[in-house]
Amino acid sequence: MRENDGVTSASPRPWTTATSALPPRLIATDLDGTLLRDDKSVSPRTVAALAAAEEAGIEVFFVTGRPARWMDVVSAHLHGHGIAICGNGAAVVDLHGGAVNPRFLKVRELAADTALQVVRTLRQAAPDTAFAIERTGGLHHEPAYPPLSFDLGESVAPAEKLLAAGSAVAAGPVLKLLAHHPDLAPDAFLGLARTVVGERANVTRSSPTALLEISGPGVSKASTLELCCAERGISPAEVIAFGDMPNDVEMLNWAGTSYAMGNAHPDVLAAASGRTTGNNEDGVALVIERLLTARRTD
Known part of the structure; x- marks a missing residue:
């Protein structure tokens, strides 16, 4: 039975901490039901947390089932992070040109x-x-x-x-x-x-x-994220991932540290190494804030 912050995995809990042996170099986060609130907004707290992570040298990837043209929900909050894995891994896009005219960096098509x-x-x-x-x-x-x-x-x-x-x-x-x-x-x-x-x-x-x-066969959020991380020399142990639905399970299993949202599907709760609060309660921001606070006090 796993213990986190004094709370066992058998107990009902809104929060459990996942641990990693290596300092994180990349945050991979789903959007709908994860980073975004139910009204599809990005809270000011989350915007600030993402910017603080990049300022601390941690790269941020948006990893979503959305097509590139639906990325306007985050295009106004890019800061340094502008890479998105869209279509459940079928495309890697640079959003700095805007959601209307994204630049496709990689396409993994279905024949x-x-x-x-x-x-x-x-x-x-x-x-x-x-x-x-x-x-x-x-x-x-x-x-x-x-x-x-x-x-x-x-x-x-x-x-x-x-x-x-x-x-x-x-x-x-x-x-x-x-x-x-x-x-x-x-x-x-x-x-x-x-x-x-x-x-x-x-x-x-x-x-x-x-x-x-x-x-396509073998195409998923996880496999495309793995390709992108390999290009940057980033290992799974240096990745923190967030998700809430079955299309996130492979990514959460692959990442060295992973968090299921409080509102997540049961399969996601079982796959993740940690759990945070729901998307409407800024669960992603909460983890990032605690991470950065811990780094400053080490």
């Missing part, structure tokens, strides 16, 4: 023919599934796909047409495939999809609804 195989497999296993395709140029979706996103689709057509070779209605690399079911429970849909899709693609979810996010 269109693989996406088409996944569509056919899921249609058979879960009839009534509706699909959308997220490409570098925008979102394209089927007529039955619900209006879940912050922007309108670039085009509306059956997924088979949107994914056809040389499609005239959807161009650019596929970052991820989105699949929504109107009736299945979210975790049940996730389990079914992972079973029938197998290793052809990486299937996860971050929405409270039955909306799945499907990336």
Whole structure:
């Protein structure tokens, strides 16, 4: 049984401290349900904590399922940090040019023919599934796909047409495939999809609804973060990660130190080495503040 700050892991608690053998060099944080409050704002306390971390020499990465064009929620608070891993690891972007015109530094696409195989497999296993395709140029979706996103689709057509070779209605690399079911429970849909899709693609979810996010095989927040850290000579032991939903689990397992938000999914609570308060209570800022205070007193 793990003990943290005198509180055992079997006790209900809003806070447990994770420990690391090495000083952190990078903070990797999810956005929705983690860094952002429920109203999608970044609190002044969180903005100050992120700036203080960078001033102390700790790099900050935003790691999210959002596409680059939805990063306006943090683009006004970049300070030194401007690197974001978007689309659950499908793209690395530099946000210093603004969310309207982000610079893609790395793209890890889902092959269109693989996406088409996944569509056919899921249609058979879960009839009534509706699909959308997220490409570098925008979102394209089927007529039955619900209006879940912050922007309108670039085009509306059956997924088979949107994914056809040389499609005239959807161009650019596929970052991820989105699949929504109107009736299945979210975790049940996730389990079914992972079973029938197998290793052809990486299937996860971050929405409270039955909306799945499907990336190329081996593409995840964790694997892309690992690539970015390797380029900087940063080891997992030097990374602190924050998250709240199943698409964060691999990243939390990979990082040397990880925190589940107080509002996190049970799988995230089980994966993280520590726990902080909820996103509406500035849980990320709380950890950073304590970290920097401890460094100053060492």
